[in-house]
Amino acid sequence: MGKMTLDRILQTQGFGTRKWCGELVADGEVCISGQVITDSRMPIETAGLVFTVFGEPWLYREHVYIALNKPAGFECSRKASHHPGVLTILPEQFARRDVQPVGRLDHDTTGLLLMSDDGPFIHAQSSPRRHVPKVYQATTHDPVTPELLAGLLSGVKLHDEPAPLAASTCRAVDAHLIEIVLEQGKYHQVKRMLAAAGNHCVALRRTQIGGLRLDQLGLAEGEWCYLDDAQLALLKPD
Numbered sequence: 001m002g003k004m005t006l007d008r009i010l011q012t013q014g015f016g017t018r019k020w021c022g023e024l025v026a027d028g029e030v031c032i033s034g035q036v037i038t039d040s041r042m043p044i045e046t047a048g049l050v051f052t053v054f055g056e057p058w059l060y061r062e063h064v065y066i067a068l069n070k071p072a073g074f075e076c077s078r079k080a081s082h083h084p085g086v087l088t089i090l091p092e093q094f095a096r097r098d099v100q101p102v103g104r105l106d107h108d109t110t111g112l113l114l115m116s117d118d119g120p121f122i123h124a125q126s127s128p129r130r131h132v133p134k135v136y137q138a139t140t141h142d143p144v145t146p147e148l149l150a151g152l153l154s155g156v157k158l159h160d161e162p163a164p165l166a167a168s169t170c171r172a173v174d175a176h177l178i179e180i181v182l183e184q185g186k187y188h189q190v191k192r193m194l195a196a197a198g199n200h201c202v203a204l205r206r207t208q209i210g211g212l213r214l215d216q217l218g219l220a221e222g223e224w225c226y227l228d229d230a231q232l233a234l235l236k237p238d
């Protein structure tokens with residue numbers, strides 16, 4: 001990774017402008033290995049660097065890859081309008097380093113949401129050519145019927161879509177709950193597919209992306225974690 005001056009390191013990690021970061025250092029608010037560093041122009045090796053700002057420890061990360069257990073009532077758009085944005089759930093450093101949601105969940109959808117500041121990663125994950133299965137649990141207004149499951153599996157025609165869209169797999173979990181797996185990520189896809197199949201989605205939760213399962217991350221709603229290389233590898237298509 002190489003060396004960088006401390007003010008630049010702090011800037012890349014979302015602590016503010018370079019000038020502001022230089023002042024943080026000069027004020028003695030930044031420590032490395034228990035030592036206060038006051039020279040913001042000191043070149044420092046970034047690989048494995050742990051530093052503290054106002055006593056809080058941070059590991060230098062070139063990019064961040066985050067899984068959030070999204071609660072209802074938060075928007076994924078960058079300029080949230082009707083509800084607070086999901087970035088308000090994370091430490092403010094993340095918005096400053098341009099962390100963004102990878103794809104979108106509706107404001108009332110809960111569950112697994114990836115976030116990152118790695119542009120190529122976001123682009124690759126969001127590509128329609130990348131057939132990564134996404135697993136949803138949808139609570140239905142009307143009871144689940146064999147016809148509903150068969151319709152979702154064989155494909156339903158959505159307005160504005162040239163061809164019918166089908167679930168990869170779909171099963172009843174209980175009388176009003178289905179698990180549906182999709183490889184596309186069209187606008188409101190689960191809700192629109194359920195409506196087109198003659199039912200209505202009253203609650204939606206994403207539980208898995210590729211091989212990455214929300215229940216294995218141990219996150220309560222509103223909690224987030226960094227993803228490591230092994231977890232990121234689970235997001236690759238088969």
Ligand code: URA
Nearest residue numbers: 106109188189190191
């Ligand atoms: N499908 C939907 O309808 N909404 C989501 O948030 C995700 C998938």
